[in-house]
Every structure is written in structure tokens, then in C-alpha cells.
Amino acid sequence: MGRGYTVEESVEKYLTSLSAAAGSCKTGLLIGQCSAQKDFVVLAVKTPHRESEGASDSRRVLGPLDDIDADWVAEHARQVSRMLPGGVNVLGLFLITPPELSKEAQNKLKGLIFAVDKCISKSRLWDLSEDDVTDRVTLHICSKTRKAICKTYDVKDPKCSAKPADWKYLSCISSSWPVLTCSVKVDLQIPVTESSSEKCMKHGLGRWAKQIEAGLCLINGRPASDDSELLSGSKKSTKMSQQALQVQILVTEEDPVQRCSAVVQASSGSVHVRGTVHCRAYIHTNKPRTRHAAQAIKRDVVNTVSNRVEMLLEDLQMNEGGPASEQQDLPRRVFAPLPGSGLTVCDYMFPDETAADVAERLKEMLDWESAEEDIDTSVESPADEGRDDGAAQDVPIESMTEPVKQQKTSQYYAGVAVAAAVALLATATSLLYLNE
Amino acid sequence: MVLTENGSLIFRLRGVLEFSCQLDSSNETQGQSAICKSFQALRSRVSSESLVFTLCNSSVLLWPNKGLQSTAEHLTEGTPCRDIQQYREAEDGGSKKSKRKDKRDAGPSVVNLKLLWEVTESGESRALSLCRVAKQQHSARMPLCVDCVFSASGQDSLGSVCSGLVGALCGQLSDMEEVVLKYRKGSSLLLPQPFHFQLPESSGLVTVIYPAGVPDSQLLTVREELHGKYGLPSDRPYFRRANAFHFPDEAYKDGYLRNPHTRLTAPNVEEAKVSVVRGVYSYHHYMQDRVDDNGWGCAYRSLQTICSWFQQQGYTDRAVPTHTEIQQALVDVGDKEPRFVGSRQWIGSIEVQAVLNQLLGVTSKILFVSRGSELASKGRELANHFETVGTPIMIGGGVLAHTILGVAWSESSGDIRFLILDPHYTGGEDLQIITEKGWCGWKGPEFWDQNAYYNLCLPQTPKTI
Numbered sequence: 001m002g003r004g005y006t007v008e009e010s011v012e013k014y015l016t017s018l019s020a021a022a023g024s025c026k027t028g029l030l031i032g033q034c035s036a037q038k039d040f041v042v043l044a045v046k047t048p049h050r051e052s053e054g055a056s057d058s059r060r061v062l063g064p065l066d067d068i069d070a071d072w073v074a075e076h077a078r079q080v081s082r083m084l085p086g087g088v089n090v091l092g093l094f095l096i097t098p099p100e101l102s103k104e105a106q107n108k109l110k111g112l113i114f115a116v117d118k119c120i121s122k123s124r125l126w127d128l129s130e131d132d133v134t135d136r137v138t139l140h141i142c143s144k145t146r147k148a149i150c151k152t153y154d155v156k157d158p159k160c161s162a163k164p165a166d167w168k169y170l171s172c173i174s175s176s177w178p179v180l181t182c183s184v185k186v187d188l189q190i191p192v193t194e195s196s197s198e199k200c201m202k203h204g205l206g207r208w209a210k211q212i213e214a215g216l217c218l219i220n221g222r223p224a225s226d227d228s229e230l231l232s233g234s235k236k237s238t239k240m241s242q243q244a245l246q247v248q249i250l251v252t253e254e255d256p257v258q259r260c261s262a263v264v265q266a267s268s269g270s271v272h273v274r275g276t277v278h279c280r281a282y283i284h285t286n287k288p289r290t291r292h293a294a295q296a297i298k299r300d301v302v303n304t305v306s307n308r309v310e311m312l313l314e315d316l317q318m319n320e321g322g323p324a325s326e327q328q329d330l331p332r333r334v335f336a337p338l339p340g341s342g343l344t345v346c347d348y349m350f351p352d353e354t355a356a357d358v359a360e361r362l363k364e365m366l367d368w369e370s371a372e373e374d375i376d377t378s379v380e381s382p383a384d385e386g387r388d389d390g391a392a393q394d395v396p397i398e399s400m401t402e403p404v405k406q407q408k409t410s411q412y413y414a415g416v417a418v419a420a421a422v423a424l425l426a427t428a429t430s431l432l433y434l435n436e
Numbered sequence: 437m438v439l440t441e442n443g444s445l446i447f448r449l450r451g452v453l454e455f456s457c458q459l460d461s462s463n464e465t466q467g468q469s470a471i472c473k474s475f476q477a478l479r480s481r482v483s484s485e486s487l488v489f490t491l492c493n494s495s496v497l498l499w500p501n502k503g504l505q506s507t508a509e510h511l512t513e514g515t516p517c518r519d520i521q522q523y524r525e526a527e528d529g530g531s532k533k534s535k536r537k538d539k540r541d542a543g544p545s546v547v548n549l550k551l552l553w554e555v556t557e558s559g560e561s562r563a564l565s566l567c568r569v570a571k572q573q574h575s576a577r578m579p580l581c582v583d584c585v586f587s588a589s590g591q592d593s594l595g596s597v598c599s600g601l602v603g604a605l606c607g608q609l610s611d612m613e614e615v616v617l618k619y620r621k622g623s624s625l626l627l628p629q630p631f632h633f634q635l636p637e638s639s640g641l642v643t644v645i646y647p648a649g650v651p652d653s654q655l656l657t658v659r660e661e662l663h664g665k666y667g668l669p670s671d672r673p674y675f676r677r678a679n680a681f682h683f684p685d686e687a688y689k690d691g692y693l694r695n696p697h698t699r700l701t702a703p704n705v706e707e708a709k710v711s712v713v714r715g716v717y718s719y720h721h722y723m724q725d726r727v728d729d730n731g732w733g734c735a736y737r738s739l740q741t742i743c744s745w746f747q748q749q750g751y752t753d754r755a756v757p758t759h760t761e762i763q764q765a766l767v768d769v770g771d772k773e774p775r776f777v778g779s780r781q782w783i784g785s786i787e788v789q790a791v792l793n794q795l796l797g798v799t800s801k802i803l804f805v806s807r808g809s810e811l812a813s814k815g816r817e818l819a820n821h822f823e824t825v826g827t828p829i830m831i832g833g834g835v836l837a838h839t840i841l842g843v844a845w846s847e848s849s850g851d852i853r854f855l856i857l858d859p860h861y862t863g864g865e866d867l868q869i870i871t872e873k874g875w876c877g878w879k880g881p882e883f884w885d886q887n888a889y890y891n892l893c894l895p896q897t898p899k900t901i
Binding site for chain 2: 184215247267268269274328382
């Protein structure tokens with residue numbers, strides 16, 4: 001038996017509106033949560049239009065399916081997955097084509113699915129567990145008949161063939177998903193021993209990520225490491241209201257390697273990442289296990305830190321050769337409610353950005369209009385308020401120079417949002433965010 | 437081996453703290469202060485609310501710096517500390533419960549705790565920042581394995597035990613800092629390792645930090661200071677690593693039984709004074725180490741038991757010698773022809789004396805009796821040996837070798853019993869069989885072949901610390 005996807009009704013409306021407007025092919029992401037018994041799709045977002053007209057003109061002769069740029073779809077998926085809270089993931093893709101392209105559509109989807117998975121998993125600091133579902137969903141929709149075909153591919157196996165899957169709409173599936181939250185204190189000093197600070201950062205963050213992954217998780221004060229049901233205490237009557245669960249994470253600093261002396265490395269400097277991050281995860285209500293809830297929030301902890309560091313490094317690469325020492329504020333995490341569900345998505349706001357910038361990004365990435373006042377910027381304190389004397393104390397004397405403030409917002413934002421695209425498609429960059 | 441009065445508990449806290457610091461290779465004083473700063477940071481972490489203790493084999497978590505918050509409803513600051521044990525026992529099931537009760541009479545229970553850190557917090561938060569320092573330096577990192585003990589009586593409050601452990605942890609970090617600084621060579625840092633020692637006439641344990649990789653032989657001045665500090669005699673080791681206290685709840689990994697005689701009850705001899713071996717030995721006997729020496733290896737085994745005593749008392753780092761190593765040593769001293777190595781020939785007390793001298797540098801006195809019946813009159817010499825020297829004695833006579841571990845001797849009546857450890861045992865390491873069937877047991881003078889001659893090898897201890 002294939003997988004069964006339960007899909008939020010709003011997704012149906014969204015896909016219908018897209019296919020009605022469709023002249024050519026359209027791709028987009030399917031977002032939701034997998035579990036052992038059931039899979040849930042809560043959101044569909046189309047791939048944003050890439051304003052690289054010069055290039056596409058020459059390609060058009062190859063036909064509309066070839067016009068779909070796998071790298072661009074994958075990059076969009078990577079950007080969007082940064083905006084998803086714990087437990088919510090990019091599950092697959094949809095593709096809308098005119099009827100004459102239906103035959104080729106399935107092959108195209110398979111190629112895209114693998115490209116997306118490769119791109120998303122590249123920067124991931126945690127390992128997949130045995131429980132993780134490696135099937136990815138594809139939905140092909142015929143723009144004329146509106147007929148939808150749902151199939152899955154196992155991304156573990158490049159030679160896999162499509163498996164049929166069930167796709168059915170239901171209302172309000174995620175409105176009562178419990179939300180797990182915690183604030184995690186980060187204090188990491190990472191020596192830069194190689195020429196590439198990025199490599200060192202990844203290694204240092206990786207060690208920390210392993211600690212978090214192996215950590216003991218308490219949900220509402222109770223250890224959550226087993227197969228017990230997360231919601232066993234709650235009665236059915238409370239099912240319609242969303243439960244908020246407080247998470248604590250406890251770690252050990254055990255080093256499996258026995259040594260006699262300290263590991264000493266010559267380094268060209270160090271990077272100190274410190275502060276507090278707000279973490280959030282959602283879990284479905286279909287008999288979730290505490291173990292899975294713990295895993296979802298831990299992954300969010302790791303992701304939110306590594307994403308932000310990655311965003312900053314991407315920017316630093318573009319502006320190599322700054323001052324010898326500097327303190328930079330990493331972006332704050334802000335949240336926005338996902339319309340028609342109990343979920344929120346997140347974004348990262350740099351010190352000199354406003355909620356308007358976030359709203360603009362949500363429109364760009366997730367294709368929805370959100371009011372500025374809906375964006376919750378209060379979960380993480382702004383850098384200036386939060387910085388106390390303690391921070392200054394630990395900064396080595398040599399680095400007590402003026403913290404270098406970021407460059408102009410627009411430039412910075414462009415760098416962060418599309419840096420990977422820059423690496424892949426250097427020529428297209430300048431055309432992406434033409435704010436001028 | 438009674439540590440403290442009955443009903444007392446040893447709380448033992450173990451865990452790992454990661455030490456890291458940036459050393460400026462060109463600047464000595466900077467290095468010193470960087471290390472001090474890093475240790476200071478660790479101490480403040482230990483005093484912070486994120487410190488968590490977990491009771492091993494249970495789900496109990498304690499936040500010692502948060503007014504002793506705990507995950508167990510009934511554990512609060514004022515709870516008698518012995519109550520924490522029930523949370524551990526509850527998971528073991530009923531059958532073990534009775535076993536543990538037996539054990540409790542033998543000595544104090546050990547309550548094992550592990551160190552955890554809470555990374556989540558609810559209070560003030562600071563925005564995430566990234567600070568880059570570009571500077572040529574050395575970054576040093578090492579896992580500090582902390583191991584703290586706190587002895588308490590069962591009625592002491594859990595709060596006082598936990599704050600005692602936090603204090604011990606801070607103290608241990610300071611001791612580690614001292615050792616790291618003392619043995620630092622430039623940017624090379626040695627890992628500080630804690631060892632616990634039980635001293636005579638003392639109820640608690642003393643914890644000492646030694647630098648990893650520095651052999652005992654190079655730590656003599658440190659031990660001299662310790663002997664002075666605790667007023668200990670300077671004729672025997674107390675603070676070598678091999679002297680470290682063995683926690684009753686930890687199994688010996690090598691599989692040999694330790695001090696089986698402690699399970700025996702003293703013999704019923706009027707006005708007798710019991711004098712037995714000092715310290716710890718392991719029981720070596722036939723068929724161990726996959727060596728089939730049944731019928732010829734008894735003296736080798738008795739010698740191994742003696743060697744194990746010297747090793748575990750810290751006199752030597754040398755591992756207990758194998759049969760081949762013993763034979764090679766006898767060839768090396770010219771006592772035997774080279775073809776002796778690998779043979780199945782017996783050895784006697786004189787050979788044992790020679791091997792001890794060759795391999796351990798230990799001299800031995802030889803006591804000779806021409807008839808076994810004379811052994812009954814050697815009570816004074818033997819008692820004196822155990823009181824002053826305390827090593828196991830190897831005795832050989834006829835075709836048999838045994839180990840004497842002690843005597844019960846009445847000065848007034850001359851009545852005597854010998855505590856014998858028999859190397860001829862071929863079975864497994866079953867303490868019950870060994871003590872019940874007399875493989876380790878008290879024997880009367882009739883135990884000896886009354887007409888055979890015997891040689892006793894009485895190893896002497898070198899004056900060393």
C-alpha cells in the first residue's frame with residue numbers, strides 16, 4: 001500500500017487558482033509533516049518567478065518542461081525550508097502542465113525531487129534516523145482536466161520507481177497541532193584552524209549539533225525519549241484547542257575519545273557564537289510519540305542556529321576582508337501565522353530590517369500577503385536591548401573595536417536570501433531582487 | 437573494610453566538562469591567565485542554574501542551583517538523602533531489592549549521579565551574535581572528567597548533599613586548574629584526572645588530581661607532600677594511582693576475585709588475635725587465563741597472588757607475571773636452564789623468592805620447618821609478619837604450595853588457625869563455592885603434612901611511598 005496524504009483544504013483552493021491561471025507549466029513545493037501512519041500536507045507554494053528573461057528567451061524553443069530550472073526550484077525549496085519550524089518540512093513538489101505534457105511530467109518531477117532533496121540536505125547538521133520517511137511526494141495536475149496524480153519517490157534510492165499514493169483533502173487538519181517551544185542558550189567558541197572559516201564553523205556547529213541530538217528532552221517536565229504518547233494526558237474534548245508544550249533540553253559533554261592531553265591546534269582566529277534562540281516545533285495529533293516530538297524540536301534548535309550562521313557566512317564571503325575582529329548580530333527569528341492553520345512560519349530579520357521587509361519576503365517566498373502587524377517580532381529580543389555587559393566581558397580585549405554594523409539593508413538582504421543561488425547562478429543574481 | 441558507620445552513603449557525581457581556551461604562544465603570562473579564565477568560566481557554569489544532576493538508573497533529575505528543583509515529586513531540599521535510593525530501586529524490580537539489603541551490611545551504598553547541563557532557559561535572553569577574532573594563536577580543548585564524592589549519613593538532607601557536591605565540583609575544578617598550570621609546557625596541556633583514596637583511620641575519601649601520562653615515579657614529591665599533609669607513615673604507598681579507592685558497586689574488569697577471605701567469619705579460638713594480610717590481592721588459581729596448569733602450577737599461582745598484592749598496593753606498575761614470564765625470570769637469574777621456559781616443572785619457595793626479587797625488586801625472608809607439625813609453633817612469627825609487613829605468604833612443602841593470608845593465634849594457649857588461600861581450585865570465580873568448600877578458609881594445624889618439611893617465603897615490603 002502506498003502512502004496516504006491528508007491535505008489541508010486551502011491547498012486545494014490554491015492549486016485550483018494556480019492551474020486556472022496556468023498557461024505554461026508551474027512548479028511549487030508541498031509542505032507538511034510525515035508520520036508512520038499518516039502524512040499531512042498543510043501548504044503549497046509556487047516557485048517564484050525568476051526574472052531572467054534574456055536567458056529564458058533562448059530556452060523557450062526547448063519546450064515548456066525544459067524551461068523549468070531544477071536548480072532554481074531546489075534553491076527555492078532550500079530558502080523555504082529555512083522558514084519552516086520544527087516538524088514541518090518540504091515533503092515534495094507539485095507540477096501543473098497542459099495535458100499534452102502529462103507523459104513527460106512524471107519524469108520531470110522525479111528529477112526535481114532528487115535535486116530538491118540534495119539541496120536541502122546539503123547543509124543539514126543532523127542525521128536522518130531510522131524513523132525518518134524518505135519517500136517524497138509528487139503531485140501532477142493537468143491544467144485542463146484538473147486531474148491530479150499523486151506519486152511518491154524514495155530519495156534514498158536513485159533508481160526507485162514511482163509509487164502511487166493517496167491524496168485527499170480535509171479541512172482544519174493542523175489547527176490543533178500542539179506547539180512545542182523552548183529557548184536555547186548557545187555559547188560556542190570555534191577555533192578557525194584552516195583557511196576556510198566556513199569549514200571550521202560547520203565542524204564546530206556539527207559537534208554542538210550532535211550534543212543537542214543526543215540530549216535528553218523534557219516535555220512539560222517529563223522525559224520524552226520513548227514511544228509513549230505525547231498527548232496521553234489530554235482529553236478528547238480539548239482536541240480542538242491548540243496545546244502549548246514547554247520543552248527543556250539537557251545535554252552532556254561526553255567525549256568518546258580517551259585522551260591524555262589537550263587537543264591543541266594552531267589557529268588563525270576564532271569565532272564565538274553566543275546568545276539565545278527561540279525554537280518551535282509542531283506535531284500532528286494522530287497519536288504522536290514523545291520521541292518524535294523531541295526529535296522535531298531538537299532539529300529546530302540545530303537548524304535555527306546553523307541557518308543563521310550560514311546566512312551570515314554567505315554574506316561575509318561576499319564581503320571578505322573585513323576588520324580583524326568584529327562582533328556581528330545574527331538575525332532575529334520572527335514568526336508569522338500560517339493562514340487557515342494553527343501553524344506559524346518563521347523568518348530571520350536583520351537588525352536594520354523591519355516587519356515590512358519580512359512581509360515582503362513572505363510574499364516572495366511563500367506567495368502570501370501578510371499584514372505587518374501579524375508578524376511576531378517579540379520572541380527574540382532585539383540585539384541592542386539584549387546585549388549586556390556580560391557579552392562585552394568575554395570579547396577578547398583585542399576585539400573591543402566598534403562592532404561593525406551591517407551594510408545597507410537591501411544589499412544585505414539580497415546576499416542572505418539568495419546567496420546559494422549566487423553560487424550556482426552567478427550571472428542571474430543581479431536580476432533577482434531588483435528593488436531599484 | 438568499613439568506610440563509615442552503617443547506613444551511610446557515598447554520593448558520587450561524575451561527568452564531563454569541556455575545557456577550551458585560546459593560548460597566545462608567544463606570551464607566557466597571557467597563557468596563564470587564559471587558562472585561569474577558562475577555569476573560572478567553568479566554575480561559574482557549575483554554580484549556574486543550568487547545572488543538573490541525574491540519578492543513574494532512574495529518571496530522577498535534580499537542579500541543585502535552582503532551589504533543588506526535581507522531577508520527582510517527593511524529592512525536595514529537606515528530604516533525607518537516603519530516600520533518593522528508592523527511585524533507583526523501583527526500576528530494578530523486587531528480586532534485587534533483597535540482594536541490596538545484604539550488601540548494605542557490608543559497607544556504605546554508593547549513589548551514582550551524572551552531570552548534565554540544561555541548555556534551555558526561561559529567563560533573560562540575549563540576541564544571537566557572532567564574534568570573530570582574527571589572531572594567530574593556539575586553541576586548546578580537552579574534556580575534563582570530573583569525579584566528586586560526598587559522604588553523608590542517610591538522614592542528611594538532599595539539599596545539603598547537593599550543595600556539598602556542587603562545592604566539591606568547584607573545588608575539584610580549582611585543583612584541576614592548579615595541576616594544569618603546574619604541568620603546562622607552552623601550549624601543551626596535560627589532562628587532569630581525579631583519584632579517590634581511602635586513608636587509614638579516616639572515614640571519608642580524599643580526592644587528588646594527577647596529570648595524565650605522568651607516571652607515579654615522577655610524582656614522588658607530590659606524594660611526599662600528601663603524606664605530610666595527612667600525617668601518614670612514609671614507608672608505604674598511599675597515594676599511588678593503584679591505591680585508588682575501589683567503589684564497592686564497580687566490578688573489577690579483569691575478572692579475578694578480590695580478597696575472598698573477607699567473606700569468612702573468624703575462627704572460634706579462645707583469646708586468639710586475628711592477624712591477616714593488609715590491603716587488596718586477587719585470587720589466582722589453577723586453570724585461569726586459559727592456562728591448564730592443573731597438577732603443576734600451584735606455586736606459580738601463589739606467586740601471582742603475591743604479585744597482585746604488590747601491584748594493588750602500588751609498589752609496582754608491573755602486571756602480574758604469566759607462567760612463562762616467571763620461568764623466563766628464573767632463567768635470567770641463572771637459576772634454571774633455558775629449556776625450563778615453556779616446561780611444566782614445579783617451582784618452590786626459593787624460586788618464588790628469586791622471581792620476586794628479579795621482577796619486582798622485592799626481598800623475602802625464608803622460614804624453614806623440617807616437619808609440618810612445627811608450623812603450629814610459628815604463631816608469633818606469622819602474626820608478627822601480618823601485623824608489620826602484611827604481605828601474603830607462599831608456603832611450599834611436599835608437592836603442594838599454598839598461600840597463607842593470616843593467622844588466628846592465642847599467645848596464652850598457643851592455639852592457632854591458618855587462613856589459607858588454595859591455588860589448586862580449578863573452578864570458576866564463584867565466591868560462594870570458594871568460601872563454602874574451603875578453597876579459602878581457616879585451617880587447623882592438622883592441615884599440614886605433619887612429617888613433610890616446609891619452606892615459607894615471606895615477602896618484605898620496600899620502604900617507599
